[in-house]
Amino acid sequence: MRTLSRKVVALAVLAALAFGAHVAGAASVKKSHTRTFSGRFTFHLAAPPCSALFCVRGVMHGSLGGTFDELITTTTPAGPTRPGVVFGLGTIVLHTGQGNLTCDESYVFDLTPVSDKEGGIICKFVSGTGKMAGASGHLELYGSQPAGSAPGSIGSGRYGGKLTLP
Numbered sequence: 001m002r003t004l005s006r007k008v009v010a011l012a013v014l015a016a017l018a019f020g021a022h023v024a025g026a027a028s029v030k031k032s033h034t035r036t037f038s039g040r041f042t043f044h045l046a047a048p049p050c051s052a053l054f055c056v057r058g059v060m061h062g063s064l065g066g067t068f069d070e071l072i073t074t075t076t077p078a079g080p081t082r083p084g085v086v087f088g089l090g091t092i093v094l095h096t097g098q099g100n101l102t103c104d105e106s107y108v109f110d111l112t113p114v115s116d117k118e119g120g121i122i123c124k125f126v127s128g129t130g131k132m133a134g135a136s137g138h139l140e141l142y143g144s145q146p147a148g149s150a151p152g153s154i155g156s157g158r159y160g161g162k163l164t165l166p
Helices: 002-028
Strands: 033-045 054-062 066-077 085-096 099-110 119-128 136-144 154-165
Touching (some): 033 136, 119 154
Antiparallel strands (some): 033 054, 033 154, 054 066, 066 085, 136 154
């Protein structure tokens, strides 16, 4: 009987250790959380000083609300077959209530005088702060400005994207 009791106790201890190791292992594995977001935004040229070719500030309304700062670092004409159309690179920093998100952007804008200054941006998240630390995903912005307005002076559009938090 004593041998059976020792075996039962030994098995119980091994089972408890195995269960504890499983729980500890499960607790150390974090599951990432991915969500889509969308909304509307408004923007305007930022007042000097600006550390880039030009800077834009804006407000995002919707499921990823906050403000943003855009720094355009390169601009390249699309060529003689597309006069007034430019593309380039920049950085956008989104300021949310949960932290900041920084993304590297690629853009194309139609800056011809008679156009509505349509533009599109794709921005890949590269860093974050606060609860946004370790974020990945992307942001898409599509917008325009009133005809006759100066490029970047004021405008609005829609945004959307995907955000994954660790």
